[in-house]
Amino acid sequence: DAKTTQPPSMDCAEGRAANLPCNHSTISGNEYVYWYRQIHSQGPQYIIHGLKNNETNEMASLIITEDRKSSTLILPHATLRDTAVYYCIVRAWDNYQLIWGAGTKLIIKP
Amino acid sequence: NAGVTQTPKFQVLKTGQSMTLQCAQDMNHNSMYWYRQDPGMGLRLIYYSASEGTTDKGEVPNGYNVSRLNKREFSLRLESAAPSQTSVYFCASSETPWTQYFGPGTRLTVL
8 A cells, every 4th residue: 555644733723724744756546545534532533535526425525636646635624633743544445454654743732 | 412421530550450341332332442541652453344244354363352342331351451451442333344432431541
């Protein structure tokens, strides 16, 4: 599976859009990009995933560059409850093994 | 729906003791997983069960055994606990490989 690179931490003001970047320059054609988050000490929570098209759901939007070497998770109106560690994971759709990096610690400030 | 439940929530063991962590899901998912998470790190897969009756090793299986008791339950056993197994253990289940639902975790300390 391709490796991912994320900044260790980011701040964002409450009410603003939080944009979390992820680099995955070695991604293969059959590998998806997944995002999870982990709010302090809780089990991780699935957010969104995509292959090459931009995706949106009730939680977030996922923007994948045309060359698929990077992506951005967008939380459109961040709240204090969005403070968490966000993990970007790349793997093939039929691979059960998610490889987790250290993620980005996102702090939403009032 | 309770989702994914884990017992116990906390456990302290002495080196060499054994214990079983229990996990159950009520979402009728086919696949279940066991992860460990050490401080400041991401999760690492210990074992998974893609479907009832099958189990496979993950990234860090040494020192652990698992049993997929039925479709709902997936247990993790430490036969002889070591301090290096001090960690938070998460169980997860999924219907599709990409959307995993996690339990609240078991915090294990081995002295």
